[in-house]
Amino acid sequence: MVGSTARKGQKNEQPALLDTELEHLPPELRWREWMGRVEAVIFASAEPVIRETLARVVGKSCNIELIIDDVRAELAGRPYELVSVAGGWQHRTKKAFGDVIRTATGQAESARSLPQSEALVLMCIAYFQPITRGELSTFFGKEVSRDLIGILRSQDLIASGPRSPQPGAPYTYVTTKAFLSHFGFNTLRDLPDFEALEDAGLLSKEKLLGGHIMPDFAAGQEDVGDETTE
Missing domain, CATH: 1.10.10.10 (Winged helix-like DNA-binding domain superfamily/Winged helix DNA-binding domain)
Incomplete structure (x- = not known):
């Protein structure tokens, strides 16, 4: 023993x-x-x-x-x-070898793609972080729901950032390392240049600030519950 x-x-x-x-x-x-x-x-x-x-x-x-x-x-x-x-x-x-792997495993090509509404919100967070839900709603001209934010958080694509200096000190949101890994970025500096996107006609800061980023965004939010509180 x-x-x-x-x-x-x-x-x-x-x-x-x-x-x-x-x-x-x-x-x-x-x-x-x-x-x-x-x-x-x-x-x-x-x-x-x-x-x-x-x-x-x-x-x-x-x-x-x-x-x-x-x-x-x-x-x-x-x-x-x-x-x-x-x-x-x-x-x-x-x-x-993407097609080869998808054929072998039976995975659909769009299995990892995000719905348009989630992708647009994620894009705004990536470019303007740290950003509050209220500021995101201003961009889109429509309330960005807690449910949508929760979906992005559950996928570890975003996380809570520092409290905003705005009245009530609302939470801000930032992207995560999982976001970088998901899209193949090493750092946020690898994001497509904002001005280059504007020059290509793919993005407009004026439309963003005016709440006209994407007319179809509201349709993409129809099945997502809205909340007006921060």
Whole structure:
């Protein structure tokens, strides 16, 4: 029994510290080992992996960007790639194989698409965050319901931001890392340039501020309950 207890205690011991510097290896082998570690960590994660996480498994002198570049070069002929998204890195299947994957899994192409009303509200939050529900309603010329906001929150595309300095200190809304990951952005700076969208006739700040962003928005909200309180 004593021996059994000792063995159980050993299972709770901390694992040996990982040798990250690998000074016993020649430079080329050291670099290859770091590459393998970085790719393994990213491959094993369902979410984008940030720099701080990768830094735990490589030496202090390791340039993570160069490691990522070398891994990407080795994946050039593969059906998946290493992408910069949501402030980190993630393995993703190349878009060219989208139809193949959907056919194999039976997924519809529009399975991840948002209804127009939700997409428009999300677009406004992305460009004008932090923004209140009242300000969103002003843009659209119609009340943006709590239900619609709740749908976007339930998908982890938006979250509560800082309280607004407006009377009553209403909540503001901001986009999340899941939003960046969903649309393949690394940071919000990757959003299409607002002025470029205006020049292309796809978006108008005047219409936004005048409450005329999309005439069909009201129709898209007909089945969503409205509330007038913030």
